[in-house]
Amino acid sequence: MKRYWLSAGAGIVLSMMIAGCNRAPAPVPEPVSEVAQEAPVAPKVDTATCKFCAEPATVRVCDVHTGVRTTLHWHLADSGAQVVNIFVVDEGGVEQPFAQQGPDGELESGPWLRPGLIFRVRNDSDSSQLAELVIDGQDC
Numbered sequence: 001m002k003r004y005w006l007s008a009g010a011g012i013v014l015s016m017m018i019a020g021c022n023r024a025p026a027p028v029p030e031p032v033s034e035v036a037q038e039a040p041v042a043p044k045v046d047t048a049t050c051k052f053c054a055e056p057a058t059v060r061v062c063d064v065h066t067g068v069r070t071t072l073h074w075h076l077a078d079s080g081a082q083v084v085n086i087f088v089v090d091e092g093g094v095e096q097p098f099a100q101q102g103p104d105g106e107l108e109s110g111p112w113l114r115p116g117l118i119f120r121v122r123n124d125s126d127s128s129q130l131a132e133l134v135i136d137g138q139d140c
Contacts, residue, residue: 052131067111
């Protein structure tokens with residue numbers, strides 16, 4: 001009886017080995033590309049003719065933690081303003097002073113840009129709003 005089990009066991013093992021030899025090889029996975037995908041490109045802004053614009057005007061959400069800057073451009077001489085005040089509007093809607101400049105110009109922000117941030121320009125002499133800009137957001 002012992003010999004029967006030994007022969008039967010050897011036969012099963014031999015059958016499994018033969019069956020394994022007839023299998024097709026496992027497919028080789030495609031290599032993963034190590035080239036990072038390029039970030040989507042935001043449309044260019046015509047900073048020479050815009051009334052009030054930012055370059056870049058779109059912030060990738062994944063870049064916010066590293067600090068993103070923008071350059072604001074404004075051309076508001078035709079408004080009659082001699083001096084303009086630029087404000088950053090906080091999340092509560094309160095205007096925080098950012099700069100006081102002439103009616104045409106450009107100025108770089110700090111590294112605190114984020115999607116939804118609002119910049120507002122007011123005439124210094126009567127506080128009338130001349131322009132407003134909202135920073136757009138983009139997925140990564």
